[in-house]
Amino acid sequence: MSGSSLDGIDMALCEFDKEETGIKWKILKAGIIDYPKEWKQKLRFLPKSTAREITLADYHLGYLFGKEAKRFLHNEKVDFIASHGHTVFHEPQNMMTLQIGNGSAIAAVSGISTIYDFRSMDIGFGGQGAPVVPIADKDLFPEYSALVNIGGILNISIKKSDKIFAYDISPANQLLNFLAQKTGKDYDKDGEIASKGKVSNDLLKKLLSFDYFNREYPKSLDNNFIKKNFIPILENDNNSIEDQMATSVELIAKTLADELKKELNVDFDRQVLITGGGAKNNFLIKRMAALSQGIKIVVPDDLIINFKEALMIAYMGYLRINKKNNVLRSVTGASKDSIGGAVCIV
Secondary structure, three states, X not given: OEOOOOOXXXXXXXXXXXXXXXXXXXXEEEEEEOOOHHHHHHHHHHHHOOHHHHHHHHHHHHHHHHHHHHHHHOOOOOOOEEOOOEEEEEEHHHOEEEEEOOHHHHHHHHXXXXXXXXXXXXXXXXXXXXXXXXXXXHHHOOOOOEEEEEOOEEEEEEEEOOEEEEXXXXXXXXXXXXXHHOOOOOOOHHXXXXXXXXXXXXXXXXXXXXXXXXXXXXXXXXXXXXXHHHHHHHHOOOOOHHHHHHHHHHHHHHHHHHHHHHHHOOOOOOEEEEEOHHHHOHHHHXXXXXXXXXXXXXXXXXXXXXXXXXXXXXXXXXXHHOOOOOEOHHHXXXXXXXXXXXXXXX
């Protein structure tokens, strides 16, 4: 898994067993491989590159994934690699999405059959192509009413009766990391910078002014949309970095709390699991809990925080190999459920 926050390549060795009561799963080992500095720069600016540069990056990122997977496994035999890839473009309104990290390159270098390109089939059926992981939220974490991931983008899966609905809520770490980098840091550890600031109501109002927040799901946010629309608001704002950070945290916490209150009806028995890099931001979690009173916010251990998304992709690969639906129309708005993923057999 490679996310928009560019914090590295997440790798998880996972095991799945089907039982009468559901799916039994285990993360056997996991690790994060930091991107070399040149790759961080390349991926950050790739959306503005030429077609040839993007194609080169697709193949060479695949070779990198394959090499790192082989090193991670230490000759341990596995059934397959499932790779989400790294999103360059995601434009469901134009029936297009692009995740690079060529599956054939991964398979060739690693010597392991590889499943990749999990979103395209759903896009073809008229869906958002996102979020793709709620099938795993439903099957692997049945005890939670909602599951929230705080990555570059804040997204949520909500269970209602026997169905699951999921969508992107707002920008998240993309805003916080952008501001942290202005202070020479990669990210705001524990929310230290944000905790020193005050919320600017004027700035918060501008950040909340987009029609996206009022749309009904299914809906999804594109990284490039955030860069073109939200980042300029911060760049043109005169508040201190601390105040901008505090306000961005408030945006994330408020938009999540609003959705939870609307969808879960403030039921004291409802539990919400928080994962992703943002789950380690203590100040952000405190604001989420304060604004979501009546709903239990659960932060799991580091293994689940760091590698839930990698686990999700592994499970999607497991379903793909077994020819089971792994992308749900109730989530994406597609015309039908689908079996997403192209398979490169070695």
